[in-house]
Amino acid sequence: MNEIIDFKEVLRLLKQQEIVYTLSNNKITYYYMKDDNIVLKAPSFHSQISYEDFVKLYCREHFYLYIPKDENINSDKDEQYYSWKSKNAN
Numbered sequence: 001m002n003e004i005i006d007f008k009e010v011l012r013l014l015k016q017q018e019i020v021y022t023l024s025n026n027k028i029t030y031y032y033m034k035d036d037n038i039v040l041k042a043p044s045f046h047s048q049i050s051y052e053d054f055v056k057l058y059c060r061e062h063f064y065l066y067i068p069k070d071e072n073i074n075s076d077k078d079e080q081y082y083s084w085k086s087k088n089a090n
Contacts (some may be wrong), residue, residue: 014031014038019066020063020064022063029041037050041052
C-alpha cells in the first residue's frame with residue numbers, strides 16, 4: 001500500500017487522473033475525478049460530489065494510491081483460443 005501523507009498530494013493526484021482509495025472497517029472506497037466532480041465508488045455504493053465538498057468532507061481521511069495489477073495477456077493462450085475458434089466457426 002502506498003499511503004499518501006499529504007491531502008494536497010491527494011488533490012494533485014486526482015487532478016492528474018489518478019485513482020486513490022480509503023480503507024475503513026476493511027471496506028475499500030475508490031475516488032477519481034470526472035469533469036469537476038469526484039466520483040466515489042465502493043462495492044455497494046456509487047456517487048459523485050463536487051470538488052469543494054470532497055475537500056471539506058475528506059480532508060482528514062487516510063488515502064492510498066491505487067496501482068493497478070499488471071495483468072498481461074498471455075499471447076500463446078490468446079493465439080490458441082482464436083485458432084480453435086476459427087476452426088470451429090460456422
